[in-house]
Amino acid sequence: MSEFVNAALFGWYPYLCLTVFLLGSLVRFDREQYTWKTGSSQLLRKRQLRWGSNLFHVGILVIFVGHFVGLLTPIWVFDALGISHGFKQGLAIVVGGIAGIACFIGITLLAHRRLFDTRIRATSSFGDIAVLLLLWLQLTLGLSTIFVSLQHMDGHEMVKFMNWAQGILTLQPSAADYVASVHPLFKAHLVLGMTIFLLFPFTRLVHVWSAPIWYLGRPGYQVVRTRFAERRAHEAVAALQRSTPLRAGARPEHQLAE
Ligand code: HEM
Numbered sequence: 001m002s003e004f005v006n007a008a009l010f011g012w013y014p015y016l017c018l019t020v021f022l023l024g025s026l027v028r029f030d031r032e033q034y035t036w037k038t039g040s041s042q043l044l045r046k047r048q049l050r051w052g053s054n055l056f057h058v059g060i061l062v063i064f065v066g067h068f069v070g071l072l073t074p075i076w077v078f079d080a081l082g083i084s085h086g087f088k089q090g091l092a093i094v095v096g097g098i099a100g101i102a103c104f105i106g107i108t109l110l111a112h113r114r115l116f117d118t119r120i121r122a123t124s125s126f127g128d129i130a131v132l133l134l135l136w137l138q139l140t141l142g143l144s145t146i147f148v149s150l151q152h153m154d155g156h157e158m159v160k161f162m163n164w165a166q167g168i169l170t171l172q173p174s175a176a177d178y179v180a181s182v183h184p185l186f187k188a189h190l191v192l193g194m195t196i197f198l199l200f201p202f203t204r205l206v207h208v209w210s211a212p213i214w215y216l217g218r219p220g221y222q223v224v225r226t227r228f229a230e231r232r233a234h235e236a237v238a239a240l241q242r243s244t245p246l247r248a249g250a251r252p253e254h255q256l257a258e
Contacts, residue, residue: 059103
């Protein structure tokens with residue numbers, strides 16, 4: 001791969017993808033909220049959907065957290081904690097590998113269900129099918145990289161990916177140089193990964209933004225008003241209004257507040 005193509009793919013393409021990902025999601029949320037969902041086909045082939053969906057989602061969530069922490073934690077933090085690069089590489093292979101296999105089984109069940117059941121196929125859009133196949137391919141590439149990683153268990157290749165990802169996110173396109181010499185399987189995995197970000201706003205993947213993680217930070221109570229309490233409140237307001245006749249031109253809530 002020439003230096004120019006490497007710089008374009010790993011130095012500039014990431015910014016195109018991230019910009020479309022963020023702006024596209026925002027515009028879609030603003031203009032097309034009623035399409036902000038995954039079109040459901042859950043009445044059909046329920047069992048296969050349940051197994052496929054659960055395995056896929058558990059797997060991809062573990063992979064997401066693993067990629068996020070693994071690629072974006074500054075290297076000095078691992079060094080300060082005494083976590084060697086070799087140990088981290090082993091962890092990525094074992095945890096990412098197990099989650100990757102679960103996710104792979106799940107997405108294969110989902111793809112089989114969507115492609116080979118004529119009724120589900122008929123209600124699927126081009127985007128529904130394309131996104132499944134892209135994720136399937138990305139997983140296959142990710143899992144194949146494990147065989148390359150096994151050949152450098154000291155973790156030096158992994159450090160290149162960390163430097164690349166952290167360089168790109170701190171606005172340094174020259175970070176492309178870090179991945180110039182990595183195995184083509186890794187390059188394909190990175191390019192397809194970025195392309196998934198690029199296509200994200202145009203697919204059902206936007207539902208990821210609605211994951212109910214906000215609930216985790218909420219206090220553990222909720223306000224409950226029974227119908228009885230509501231009726232009592234209405235009665236109290238009506239009684240107050242009766243006892244204090246409304247002045248001409250005044251609004252009840254203003255007069256009550258006095
Ligand atoms: C821009 C997005 C992505 C980037 C930059 C990325 C990057 C990487 C890198 C650098 C590795 C090798 C880790 C190592 O062994 O040192 C890897 C492995 C892997 N990736 Fe991705 N990836 C992306 C998206 C995805 C997605 C969307 C999936 C799942 C559909 C995925 C699934 C995997 C799997 C299963 C592995 C092997 C296990 C592991 O090492 O964690 N990746 N990825």
